[in-house]
Amino acid sequence: MNVLKHIAGLVAGLTLPACTSTSTTSQALDGCDLVPVMLEEFDRLSVSPNRIGLARWTAHTPWWGDFGDAQFTNPGRDGPFSVDQGILSIKAWRDQTGKWRSGLLAAADRRGRGWGTQYGYFETRMKFPDGPVSWPSFWLKPLSAVGSVDPRLEIDVVEYYGHRTDRFHTVLHLHYEAPGKKWSEGIRTSVESDILVNEFNTYGVDISPGWLVFFRNGEEFWRHPTPDEMDYPMYPIVNLALGSGWPIDETPDPSILLVDYVHVYARSDATTCAPGLDGYVSSDRTAP
Numbered sequence: 001m002n003v004l005k006h007i008a009g010l011v012a013g014l015t016l017p018a019c020t021s022t023s024t025t026s027q028a029l030d031g032c033d034l035v036p037v038m039l040e041e042f043d044r045l046s047v048s049p050n051r052i053g054l055a056r057w058t059a060h061t062p063w064w065g066d067f068g069d070a071q072f073t074n075p076g077r078d079g080p081f082s083v084d085q086g087i088l089s090i091k092a093w094r095d096q097t098g099k100w101r102s103g104l105l106a107a108a109d110r111r112g113r114g115w116g117t118q119y120g121y122f123e124t125r126m127k128f129p130d131g132p133v134s135w136p137s138f139w140l141k142p143l144s145a146v147g148s149v150d151p152r153l154e155i156d157v158v159e160y161y162g163h164r165t166d167r168f169h170t171v172l173h174l175h176y177e178a179p180g181k182k183w184s185e186g187i188r189t190s191v192e193s194d195i196l197v198n199e200f201n202t203y204g205v206d207i208s209p210g211w212l213v214f215f216r217n218g219e220e221f222w223r224h225p226t227p228d229e230m231d232y233p234m235y236p237i238v239n240l241a242l243g244s245g246w247p248i249d250e251t252p253d254p255s256i257l258l259v260d261y262v263h264v265y266a267r268s269d270a271t272t273c274a275p276g277l278d279g280y281v282s283s284d285r286t287a288p
């Protein structure tokens with residue numbers, strides 16, 4: 001099923017009719033009463049080091065957990081972020097000391113302020129860097145104050161490793177406070193070589209009480225039962241990391257991740273987003 005045709009009218013504020021069923025459609029997309037929560041078109045750059053409010057994004061994970069072999073760096077004149085004609089660039093580069101730096105955008109801060117939904121649809125459109133060993137990702141985490149949720153669900157909608165241009169990964173994780181306790185499950189999706197670095201592609205996940213349904217370019221490629229532990233809203237993260245266990249000595253300097261947009265839609269009976277930005281839908285969530 002092509003999910004994009006069901007949300008194409010949302011920007012104009014339209015209420016969409018019920019989806020047309022197919023043999024592969026489940027309750028994940030049976031109801032298409034979606035409303036926009038966050039429509040980030042990157043017409044301007046709105047990011048702060050660590051606080052949602054005046055800015056739409058923070059430049060670090062709310063729990064201050066950097067990862068990979070490039071340090072996530074604050075915005076600024078010489079920072080990793082820039083926008084041009086509605087396209088965000090996240091740059092990984094060596095600074096004057098030879099240290100690798102890069103960027104991450106999270107739609108939340110450590111106090112749990114941000115933008116997300118429990119049930120709805122998350123999507124981005126991206127073009128990955130060319131060359132090894134870039135590690136761009138689009139993923140979701142719980143929209144809650146740091147340390148207030150256990151276990152913490154992580155939904156990696158797309159992870160790409162630059163030394164293999166013919167595939168990308170989608171992974172679910174449950175992280176527990178107890179040391180050494182973790183659950184993961186995922187798949188690897190094969191694609192035409194270099195298509196992810198030569199062209200923009202969309203990546204999305206529809207979250208319902210029953211299913212997580214994943215899409216690339218509007219076509220479903222995986223579904224998984226919604227974990228019982230997912231009883232909270234989620235927010236999006238976009239980043240360009242490096243490494244993930246592979247040497248980065250041949251990584252191009254600079255390497256650039258291009259992001260066209262990040263969209264978050266909530267089902268109209270389960271809308272939630274924390275106070276923060278003007279111009280986005282905000283309402284109290286009603287339990288589905």
